[in-house]
Amino acid sequence: MTASTAAGGASATGAPILQLRGIGKVFFGNSVLRGIDLDVRPGEVHALVGENGAGKSTLMKIIAGVHKPDSGTMELDGKPVAFASPLAAQAAGVSTVFQEFNLLPERTVAENVYLGREPRRLGIVDAGRMARDTDALLADLGLHGLASWMRVGSLSVAEQQIVEIVKAVSCDARIISMDEPTAALADQEVELLYALVEQLRARGVAILYVSHRLKEIFDLCDTITVLKDGDFVLTTATADITPDRLVRTMVGREFAGYYPDKDPGTVPGAVKLALEGAGNTQVDGIDLEVRAGEIVALAGLQGSGRTEIAHGVFGVAPFTRGTILLDGKPVTVSSAREAVRKGLALVTEDRKAEGLALEQSISANARLVLDSVTPGSSDRRAKAIPGILSSLDLVSRSKDAEVQYLSGGNQQKVVLAKWLVTDPSVIVLDEPTRGIDVGAKRAVYDLMRTLTARGVAILLISSELPEVVAMADRILVMRDGRLAGELPAGSDEETIMAMATGAGDTSEHVEVDLSALDVPVGNAARAPQSVLPGGEPASPRHAQRDTTQEDQ
Structure with missing residues (x-):
């Protein structure tokens, strides 16, 4: 199929x-969407893909009523619509589940599901009915591991994601947009x-699904x-495109292998x-080594x-x-500043909450670590920042642009730049490619090899x-x-998953049920901590196709 293919190449009827x-949108004179066509049918899971900055989030926000289009038309059930607000979209049966959760952790599941529209009796919130x-809704969706009385803050990240989706379903949503719904989830x-997606499909709910994980796209x-640089490229049935061709369509170029080969030298x-x-209240008896020029991976389930x-x-x-040794010498690392001074770097898993000062410029963020912990040499080392940003292929009109307006992939490049300028000898990368597109992922992998x-x-x-x-030399x-x-x-x-779950372990304390769909309650996600100032699912839907693009 070509770019001229009409929207709506779905297998759904x-x-x-x-x-x-023809949807278009302009921000401050910059055209971010041009001539976008999209059809979504009942009971269809429709993927919206493209590199960071392709326009996916803007299009989702137009559908959600956050933004108004500057050109083009939108029809719901064949009738023109123009949502004045997210509440108006929700009232029309269009709900959006954004990547950042909109939940109150100290309230219950029920209180979050009905937040802002609590049922009332005689003017008082009817907690029993809620x-x-x-x-009843959880049971109807087959979510037997959740209950209305549970405090959201005690739930795992996966369960919190499900609560967000249940909120959308409770509004009688006929269309649900999901933005990177698995970005913060472990494989299991x-x-x-x-x-849950299969449940919603069976109920006739239309799902607009945004993800950078190709396997999910081809499974679900x-x-x-496909969008690229704000333009509509094509719409195709999933069965009619291969992962290789999809990547080429998204990035506009050939990839010489998704993962770069290791230099044999x-x-x-x-x-x-x-x-x-090494140990503390959360881990114990940790023995490990990482050598110069080596990538050692830590694998395991969420919370492991x-x-x-x-x-x-x-x-x-x-x-x-226990003991930490750097270059064979025992050291004490009691703070992040001390770690940086000893040649360590940590790219945290949540770049927005822990890695960036979003309202500051690219240049200011690239200096965050230098200005915080190495003031004596910061000016000298800061001279390397432009070259580092250039080597990372950062896409921005100006180094003075605020980081909050960059795509996820470019934000991650800024995080990497602020650490590279410190010239570390050991780098800890915690989920370095979470929520970034295939092109940005390849840039991170190339950097790791370099x-x-x-x-x-x-x-x-x-x-x-x-x-x-x-990528790993040892796991x-x-x-x-x-x-x-x-x-x-x-x-x-x-083999990795079997070891991570204890499958085949005959010890009495190990109990594993890989067939269970419900995540055990109480596997609470730990709250993120500030580091420095400034701070393969089973039952694939399309198993007959080659879906190894991300598995090579």
Whole structure:
């Protein structure tokens, strides 16, 4: 199919419930959307894909009533509509689940589901009815692991994501837009979302699905619409396109392999970072080594202790026992500033909350670490910032632009730049490619290969097993706050997951049920901590196609 293909190449039949034609949007004289066509049909999961900055979020916000289009038309059930606000869109049956949760952690599931539209009796909130209606809705969707009385702050990230979707369903939504719904989920939690999407599909709900994870697109979606630089490229049935062709369409160029090959001349050198019996209240008995020029991956389920190791190494939540060795010498790292002075760097998993000062410029963010912890040499080292930003292919009209207006991929490049300017010898990368497009991911992978070729030691934490398998020289698997074992480079995903879950472990304390769709309640996500000032699901829907683009 070509760019001239009419929108609506779905396998679903029937008239579109939502139809967009020629949608355009201009911000401050900059055209961000031009001539976008989109059809979404009942019971269809329609993927909206493209690189960061392609216009996906702007289009979603137009559909959600956040922005008004400057040109084009939008029809719902064949009738022209123009939503004045998100509430107006919601009243018409159009709901949006954004990547950033809009939940109150201290309130219950029921209170969050009906937030702002609580049922009342004699002018007073009818808590009993609200709870009963929520439980009935959860049961109807097959979500038996959740209950109306549970406090949202005690739920796992996956369960909180489900609560957001349940909120949308409770509004009698006929169209639900989902923006990166699995970005913060570990692999075993994604299956819960898959099951819910299938439930909604069966109920005739239309789903507009935005994700950078190609496997999800090919597992779940009936139709794919590609945007590039604000332009409509094509709409195609998922069965009619391969992952390779989809990547080429999105980025406009060939990819010589999704993951870059390791330079055969890069041989691990001396041990740069070592932990001996390290532990605190969250992890215990951690022994590991990372050598110069080596990528060691920490794999494991959400809450297994991977991020806690990163925080211990970097002094955010210091280890209270055991030893940290840098270049073979025992050191004490009790704060982030101390870690930086010892040549450590930490790219945190939440770039917006922990890694960036969003209202400051690119240049100011690139200097954050220097100005905070190395004032004596900051001016000298700051001279390297333009070259570092250029080497990362940062896309921006000006280095004075505020970081909040950059795409996710470009924001991550700024985070990387602020650490690279410190010239670290050890870098801890916690979910470095979360929520960024395939082009930006490749840039991160290329950077990792470049750094190891220079002798930098990298500790990689990732929930994407294909990324772990492709990039790591060794894989350390975490389970329940301890190291469950070590695997060599090239180990398959099933072996990693079996070790991470304890499958096949006959110890009495291990209980694993991989067939269960409900995530156990109480697997609460830990709150993020500030670091520096400024701060493979089962049952694929399209298994007959080659979906190995992200698995190579």
